[in-house]
Amino acid sequence: MKLSHLEGIESFAIVGATGLVGQEMLDLLCEHKIKFPKVKLLASANSVGEKIDFAGEEYEVEELTVNSFDGVEVAFFSVPNEVTQKYVPIAVASGSLVIDDSSVYRQKADVALIVPEINGALLKDYTEKIISVPNCTTTPLVLALKPLEDKYGIERVVVSSYQSVSGAGRKAFEELSSQTAALLNGKEPEISAFPHRIAFNCIPEIGQVTENGNTSEEEKVIKETRKILDLPDLNISSTAVRVPTFSGHGLSVNVELNNDFQSIEEVRELWDSFPGLKVIDNPEHHIYPTHVECSGSDLTFIGRARRDSSIKSGLNFWVITDNLRKGAALNALQTLELLYKYRRMS
Ligand SMILES: NC(=O)c1ccc[n+]([C@@H]2O[C@H](COP(=O)([O-])OP(=O)(O)OC[C@H]3O[C@@H](n4cnc5c(N)ncnc54)[C@H](OP(=O)(O)O)[C@@H]3O)[C@@H](O)[C@H]2O)c1
Numbered sequence: 001m002k003l004s005h006l007e008g009i010e011s012f013a014i015v016g017a018t019g020l021v022g023q024e025m026l027d028l029l030c031e032h033k034i035k036f037p038k039v040k041l042l043a044s045a046n047s048v049g050e051k052i053d054f055a056g057e058e059y060e061v062e063e064l065t066v067n068s069f070d071g072v073e074v075a076f077f078s079v080p081n082e083v084t085q086k087y088v089p090i091a092v093a094s095g096s097l098v099i100d101d102s103s104v105y106r107q108k109a110d111v112a113l114i115v116p117e118i119n120g121a122l123l124k125d126y127t128e129k130i131i132s133v134p135n136c137t138t139t140p141l142v143l144a145l146k147p148l149e150d151k152y153g154i155e156r157v158v159v160s161s162y163q164s165v166s167g168a169g170r171k172a173f174e175e176l177s178s179q180t181a182a183l184l185n186g187k188e189p190e191i192s193a194f195p196h197r198i199a200f201n202c203i204p205e206i207g208q209v210t211e212n213g214n215t216s217e218e219e220k221v222i223k224e225t226r227k228i229l230d231l232p233d234l235n236i237s238s239t240a241v242r243v244p245t246f247s248g249h250g251l252s253v254n255v256e257l258n259n260d261f262q263s264i265e266e267v268r269e270l271w272d273s274f275p276g277l278k279v280i281d282n283p284e285h286h287i288y289p290t291h292v293e294c295s296g297s298d299l300t301f302i303g304r305a306r307r308d309s310s311i312k313s314g315l316n317f318w319v320i321t322d323n324l325r326k327g328a329a330l331n332a333l334q335t336l337e338l339l340y341k342y343r344r345m346s
Helices: 004-008 020-031 081-093 116-123 138-151 170-184 216-229 264-272 325-345
Strands: 011-015 038-043 051-054 057-060 074-077 097-100 130-132 154-163 235-242 249-257 277-279 300-308 314-321
Touching: 004 325, 011 020, 011 081, 020 038, 020 051, 020 325, 038 051, 038 057, 074 081, 081 097, 097 325, 116 138, 116 216, 116 325, 138 154, 138 216, 138 249, 138 264, 138 277, 138 300, 138 314, 138 325, 154 216, 216 235, 264 277, 264 300, 314 325
Parallel strands: 011 038, 011 074, 074 097, 097 130, 154 235, 277 300
Antiparallel strands: 051 057, 154 249, 249 314, 300 314
């Protein structure tokens, strides 16, 4: 994947540079050898003065303030919702283009919610100053669903996600390590990031429980899938479970199609020819994508594809991606790349 159109950005700020997604953004920029004349690494007052090596230079983390965006061309926000709510309007008023990884703007009608392979065309002539990055579970789901919708049409989707602790940020990531170490040493684990112990456990609650019984995470997947696929009436049901893995969000998906597929091979080929997707599917030989293999990859992997004979035109499969990369930082970079490509063409 080339990110050559980003080179012309004069000044780039990462808001939340000390977080897991912020760090992944820095790693990706280094991997792709993308440098900007001016870089600002912003975080809370707790991190001020922290040193971060980036592209062969040492940067000091600065505190996010109302003056942070003077002269910033693009600001990538990856901070808690309340911080986004306060500072994105300030960044926009300062003239910055904001690409935001929180859920604050995802459902706003005039804000594009982008997975470039699916709805990147919305960025042609885009004049708004905010772009949203989808939830890290929504992105692999819509990538797998898009080719199915285009060829067969989708009647209904049932998705259960198996989400790693990195999806809940650095503190949650560290808690899996500390709880595991405590338990293996016969000590009582401390519980803080999740409502229950996560080490050697699974927790069927991500986000806050809403009025209809779904959690906020389950609601995000439902609403974002409808928005990105431009299917406002899509029948979709979602369950989200936190699992004790560090990286990768895996999804078990059941789809009822409008028109039947001929064979599983036909569906596998459809996915394999879609950008960013890779099918790894030979279960007789124990070959399918797992959380371990997807970590650190830019791709979204699909396996365990099979017919669901309990419904008409039914399909079951497993899809998984690195939540910090395609689920967050990589998708943001690809979105910016496409926006700048369109801008340079016009
Ligand atoms: N993790 C994922 O897989 C993922 C995927 C998609 C979207 N997201 C979204 O991305 C955002 C960040 O997630 P994350 O996993 O990177 O979280 P994280 O590891 O907990 O990092 C949070 C970042 O926000 C900064 N921050 C917190 N309060 C702040 C404040 N008052 N002022 C300035 N900076 C502040 C932190 O700075 P300090 O270090 O100084 O506290 C840190 O840099 C969240 O909105 C999350 O929902 C995450």
